[in-house]
Amino acid sequence: MKIDALHNEAELLTDIAAGSERAFATLFHWYRDKVYSAAFRLTHSSFLAEEVVQDVFLKLWVKRETLPEIAVFEDYLFIMARNHVFSALKKMARQQALVDDLQLEIPVAENTTYNRLLDIEIAEIVHQAVELLPAQQKQVYLMSREQELKREEIAKTLRISSETVKTHLARALRHIRAYSKLKLEISISWLLFFLVN
Template sequence: MKIDTLHNETELLTLSASGCEKSFAALFHCYRDKIYSVALRLTGSVFLAEEVVQDIFLKLWVKKENLSGIHEFEDYLFIMTRNHVFSALKRMARQQQLVDDLQLEMPSAENTTYNSILNQEMEQILQQAVELLPAQQKQIYLLSKEEELKRDEIAKMLRISSETVKTHLARALRHIRAYSKLRLDNPISWLLFFLIN
């Protein structure tokens, strides 16, 4: 959907600010690809770019009452996306530094044993999480991660749209992340889990 005039965009922002989901959906469909493109260019990661789109629109919806006060919405989104990506990249860099520091502090024999145990634990939790997925999400996740098929290939194979594959894959990944975070007691363990998966 394309928003033709500033008037229409202003109206959509005002309606969204009052809680109109249809108007917010119109804004989402108009701008999601632009946000995705910016995020992909900045991160170089399809997965991170998709996460950024979800995070940005979630933030906008949570603070929807502020939408009616935004005049240059596209510029606002660009700045919001850029800041979100830079914050996420800084956070990831800090997390990686923490992991590196922890590995340096451990003697190498202990480090190898610890990593081996952690990898086994993470693999087991990942398998459990995948087993709990609904049948179609599980099938799509396995085709994507184990068979390394692209979204379009999966869509063609299962005779569904590429968007449906994308949706199922995003839901599967959210479930796996949430399940894994709950099962890994040690914060460092789940941090490592997300850095390597």
């Protein structure tokens, strides 16, 4: 089922290609919920669906110069979202397979030690990642995670908009995930080396 198209979509795409953040915001607000719904139907995960929205629109902005060349933007956008979902699901399946393989390789008695060491290592890596965040991102992240404040409460306390809080949280989480993934892969290799040898 086709959704109503933006009446000035071609003009918006041209403006975005020229670097207009206002035009991009209009496009984002028009399609955001639709992309989220499509991603949620495929993943059944609000977290993954939100990630798809962020990543798809970030990719659109990065490749904005090519937008005017797209014949049917809506089709392009949803194919892009679908491909992103499938890539994310494949990646999750590979990661789960790796975890399953690691658990099979480690005897049960050692598995408890491994898990304890891994939990300590993960906590330390996340702490390091948080410490590397820019000041305001770090503040927003800590207020959200440690003080368990809602977006609106953080916005009011820091005198910034709720959307700015959302952006800071998204960027902070993206950084923490990327940093943790890199560091954790190294740590798992070392932990396995010491446990197996």
